[in-house]
Amino acid sequence: MIFVFLLFLATITLSASAKVDPFARRELHVLFQKADANNDRYLDQKELKRFVDTFTRRIPRVYKGIEVTGDTLEGARILADELFKRADKHKEGRLSYKGTLVKKSDATNFGELAEKVIINLAHEVNEKPSPYAGVNPFSNMVYRQKRSQEFQINAPVLV
Incomplete structure (x- = not known):
């Protein structure tokens, strides 16, 4: 009986710590x-670095029990930089905030993914x-690299 009570108490504690205030989450977004x-309607590398630093440092305000260390900041910068390179299809070093009614902007799509990552x-880290x-933008990265290497090895040689 005591075991059941402790199990119930642990479940309540875990569910209470997992709840996030939607208003606080919105502030992060x-x-x-x-x-x-x-205000040029583009996100560039300098603005990206400032956003990542500010965003990462504010996570503990929303998600209780999370501490941000230097490793967390460095990892966030590296991940955001890699995601930025992938999102920058035109290799301009910036992402547009200009979207339409039908499609979100490249910067908005990148931002939503970067926040979750x-x-x-x-x-x-904690x-x-x-x-x-379910969010892992790098899940097929190894597979793609392997396929790319196989193609280079098996590619016909044009003379």
Whole structure:
């Protein structure tokens, strides 16, 4: 009977710690919307670095029990930089905030993904369960690299 009570108590404690105030989560999202410091409607590398640093440092305000260390900041910068390179299809070094009614902008799509990846990173560093467990933009990266290498090895030689 005591075991059942302790199990019940542990479940309540875990569920209470997992709850996030939606208003506080929204404040984190607004940080990305305000990342365009020079108001040119593009997110560039300088603005990206500032956004990642500010966003990562504010995660503990929303997700209790999370501490941001230097490793977390460095990892967030590296992940965000890699995601930025992938999202920058035109290799201009910037992403447009200009979207349409039908399609979100490249910067907005990037921002939503970067937020989730950085939040997951902070949780993993603190050995907590990730709130966005299904989000892993690098999951097929190894497979793509392997296929690319196979193609280079087996590619016909044109003379």
